[in-house]
Amino acid sequence: MTDTRAQFRPEDHPNDHFLLTTVVGSYPKPKWHDRARQLFEDADADFDEDAWAEAKDDAARLITEEHERSGLDVVSDGEMRRNEMVEYFAHLIEGYEFNGPVKVWGHNYFDKPSVVDEVEYDKSWLVDEFEFTDDVAGRPVKVPITGPYTLASWSFNEVYEDDAELANELADLVNLEIEKLVEAGAKYIQIDEPALATTPDDHAIVGETLERIAAGVPDDVRLGLHVCYGDYSRIYPEMLDFPVDELDLELANGDFEQVEVFTEPEFTEDLAMGVVDVHDATVESVEEIKENIVRGFEIVPPEQLTVSPDCGLKLLPREVAYQKMENMVQAAREVEAALDAGDIDVPAAE
Incomplete structure (x- = not known):
């Protein structure tokens, strides 16, 4: 496996060991961003498309800088331009096409789309977003993309024989988008497949879509797969065969x-492990998180561990x-420094 990780180590990194730190993707939007969206959607308000674009740019710039201020090695814009992942x-x-919200649980509604014709790639999805963030950021930028299996599973399929066929067609489109992102300079791309957690028996379908996605991706581009909130015993060790650098x-x-x-x-791949709970508004102490990080060494040695939140932080x-x-x-x-000093045992390296 090609080492795609070293390129994200800062030149002034203080320790010999390096635990890559990053985020999964989404982040809370500034309150004024939501107000700007309301104004843009209000036909009676004097708030046109240019004003809305400026508001999104400002929010993306602000959150990118907030990520950098926290010290993250790899940042994002917190998905300030996105409303919902599908x-x-x-x-x-x-x-x-969209035909209105669908009730998914309790009083929650989801604007579930329908596939009513063959899916096609018309224009780039994320290149402008990446180029803006990359220009603002002084650190490497991660690009999250909703995966084809989730895009298929969380949609009404009125065209294709089954969700597997639709997911594979969508995987080819994701591959095209990644080609454009790589041309623009992206080096760290994350495929989000939360639907796999709810239907883990479909891991073979996800594997096939990932093969399509990874085709032609250069060796120096880090490709990750994010799967959250499921029974991983139902997809492990099969997930080790997925053509990605990081799970x-x-x-x-x-x-x-x-x-x-x-x-x-x-565990033969790199592991990006959630060490803070995004569903709990209690802020874990540094000591608590250190204990959580050390649990990761039961699975992989430090050179294979990425430290991140469980999932997107947007609900906090x-x-x-x-x-x-x-x-x-x-x-x-602090864990790196302790590793340098030989104060931490690493079971996965024994």
Whole structure:
């Protein structure tokens, strides 16, 4: 496996060991961003498309800088331009249409799209977003993309024989988008497949779509897969065969009870492990997060561990999200120093 990780180590990194720190994707939007959206959607308001674009640019710039201030090695813009992980992409893909919200649970509604014609790639989805963020950022930028299996599973399919066929067609479009992102300079791309957690028996379909996505991706581009909130024993060790450099998994919310799932057979990919809980507004202390990070060494040695939140932080108060990130980075640096001093045992290296 090609080492795609070293390129993200800062030149002034303080320790010999390096635990890559990053985020999964989404982040709380500034309150004025939501107000700007309301104004833009109000036909009676004097707030046109240019004003809305400026508001999104300002929010993306602000959150990118907030990520950098927390000390993260790899940052994002917190998905300031995106509303929802399926809806956003469905609006950009030819063949989708929307027919109104669908009730998904309780009083929650989801604007579930329908595939009513063959899906086609009409224009780039994320290149402008990446180029803006990359220009603003002084650190490397990660690009999250909703994966084709989730795009298929969380849509009404009125055209293709089954969701597997639709997912494979969408995978080819994702591959085209990644080609454009790579041309623009992207080096770290994350495929989000939360739907796999709810239907883990479909891991073979996800594997096939990832093969299509990874085709032609240069060796120096880091490709990750994020799967959250599921019973990983139903997709491990099969997920080790996925053609990605990194598997990004939620473990903090389950109090790390699933760590043992990954100890046999050996975890051969890099692991991006959630060490702070995005569903709890309590800010974990640096000491607590250090303990969480060390649990990762039961699965992989430090050179294979990425430290991140469980999932996107968007549901938390913004000040809580920031403090979780800052504490997480501080914890990672302190664990590195302890590793340098030989004060931490690494079971996965034995």
